[in-house]
Amino acid sequence: MSLLSRLGPKSQSQGQSQKTFKSSTSPLGRAFLNSDATAAASAVALGPTYGILGSVGGDVDLAAAESESEVDVSLADLAAADDAIDEARAQFNAGNYPDAFATYNYAAQLIHNNAASTARWFLAALFQLNLNLYSLAVKGDETLANSHQKTRCLEEAARTMNKAFSVCATDRFNNINQSRKWGVYYICNLLFRTYFKLNQINLASNLIRSFRGVDLPDLSLYPIAHVVTYRYYMGVLAFYDEQYRKAQDDLSFALINFAPLTTPARIHNRKLLLTHLIPINLLSGISPSDVVYSNHPELSDLFGDLVNAIEAGKLGSFDELLQRKQKGLIRAGVYLTIERCRIICFRNLARRVFLIRGKPTRLELQDILTAVTVAGCEADMDEIECMVANLIDKGLLKGYISHEKLMLVLSPNNAFPSLDSVPV
Amino acid sequence: MVSKTDDKKAAPAAAAATAKPEEKKKVVSTIEEDDEFEDFPSADKEVIGWDAVEAAEKELNAWKDSWEDDDNETDFAVLLAAEKKKVSSAMKM
Structure with missing residues (x-):
């Protein structure tokens, strides 16, 4: 970290802020003065750059981007950032990740502080800068944790990324086509990822709140990868908040729109998404198809038997499987939601009895008790009454219980409303 | 599922893999890493849009x-139905 002390505080040399090409200027400085997206991106790269340029979206002519605002850049800051990134590269290559992070973080702060003069052309570099920052922070924290030190990198990274978020969200000068606002969702997604990694998803609500009052282009105009990722995180957040309808909307949208994203990450991400969407859809009476299972054998392992048990109303197998898969379900964060499916399983069993009896308007509770016993579940009449009352309470069954006669009186039409019409 | 355009993109993707070996390793080495929604490598974003x-x-x-089938022919449904018959006839006796 010697470099940081050598560099000292933010440079005051604003006098160099002129929009002229200077051969003596550092790579970042030149990139800023020339609005050169490629040069900026390669200046912040840790390794060889690869095609990140497309990610700013739209059909912007990157080279022709001309900002209307005054160029207000400290070339000294940018030169310092260049030096810091050089040093971070060396530290990174030497495997010294915590220091590499600290140095790179310093560079990122300098760059963010000087980003007000930039426009949409700068986003490719900004994305790369912050993604690198994230990766370095994760590596840094791993190193620290392995040597039993307190982790701090990712938290610091989150603060720096928040600044990147403002850099994007508070672009007041560029016209919308050239605006940094096109970077809002990418940076937001990276912050979500950081919060999830830090296990601090409560911070996400602050971030979501900060969207209010920001005049942004419609979400559908953003690059699809940004939107899919954003909707994924919104869906998972809604899932943890038990807003299952919203989660279902967001995750279903993301799932459908994975299709055009032809990357290896897509398969992995789709698996994560389905891990959350399958339990939600089960609550709505929708089960995954064989396509899902053949594409994702892990999901077949985790959910396959449970789904069969729920569909058929095999309450005993459900209970046994829930216990057997408990660890995996908890790790995936879906145990509680699957547990909720027990009532769906029972509903399907009761409906089966109803069908076998020829859709009568009265069912003896004894019938249901027998069915539950056949399904391999031990229960007495009190429990059955309670479970049926639960079905009625949740709107999964239309009817009432005659306690004296131990009889279930069913609504003559639509006694078992379809599950997707019942709020979960 | 894999379109022709993939071939063109394979190159930058491969470059990404070499550029960031630490990220790749991370994904396979620990289980927790598996829970992370990965960044979509951006090379394809410009090629493929909403259209x-x-x-x-x-x-x-x-x-x-x-x-929501009304099919009572599944194994379990048959088993249940058989049980119903037994119960019904027992009650008559």
């Missing part, structure tokens, strides 16, 4: 239409 969505929409038919 392609509709065409590809049906690619993954992820869900069964409905389980």
Whole structure:
């Protein structure tokens, strides 16, 4: 970290802020003065750059981007950032990740502080800068944790990324086509990822709140990868908040729109998404198809038997499987939601009895008790009454219980409303 | 599922893999890493936009239409029905 002390505080040399090409200027400085997206991106790269340029979206002519605002850049800051990134590269290559992070973080702060003069052309570099920052922070924290030190990198990274978020969200000068606002969702997604990694998803609500009052282009105009990722995180957040309808909307949208994203990450991400969407859809009476299972054998392992048990109303197998898969379900964060499916399983069993009896308007509770016993579940009449009352309470069954006669009186039409019409 | 354009993109993707070996290792080495929604490598983002969505929409038919069948011929349903008969006849006796 010697470099940081050598560099000292933010440079005051604003006098160099002129929009002229200077051969003596550092790579970042030149990139800023020339609005050169490629040069900026390669200046912040840790390794060889690869095609990140497309990610700013739209059909912007990157080279022709001309900002209307005054160029207000400290070339000294940018030169310092260049030096810091050089040093971070060396530290990174030497495997010294915590220091590499600290140095790179310093560079990122300098760059963010000087980003007000930039426009949409700068986003490719900004994305790369912050993604690198994230990766370095994760590596840094791993190193620290392995040597039993307190982790701090990712938290610091989150603060720096928040600044990147403002850099994007508070672009007041560029016209919308050239605006940094096109970077809002990418940076937001990276912050979500950081919060999830830090296990601090409560911070996400602050971030979501900060969207209010920001005049942004419609979400559908953003690059699809940004939107899919954003909707994924919104869906998972809604899932943890038990807003299952919203989660279902967001995750279903993301799932459908994975299709055009032809990357290896897509398969992995789709698996994560389905891990959350399958339990939600089960609550709505929708089960995954064989396509899902053949594409994702892990999901077949985790959910396959449970789904069969729920569909058929095999309450005993459900209970046994829930216990057997408990660890995996908890790790995936879906145990509680699957547990909720027990009532769906029972509903399907009761409906089966109803069908076998020829859709009568009265069912003896004894019938249901027998069915539950056949399904391999031990229960007495009190429990059955309670479970049926639960079905009625949740709107999964239309009817009432005659306690004296131990009889279930069913609504003559639509006694078992379809599950997707019942709020979960 | 894999379109022709993939070949062109394989190159930057491979470059990404070499550029960031630490990220790749991370993904396979620990279980926790597996829980992370990965950044979509951006090379393909400019090539494929929203227009392609509709065409590809049906690619993954992820869900069964409905389980609300009235089919009483499944193994379990048959077993249940048999049990009902037993119970009914026992009650008559």
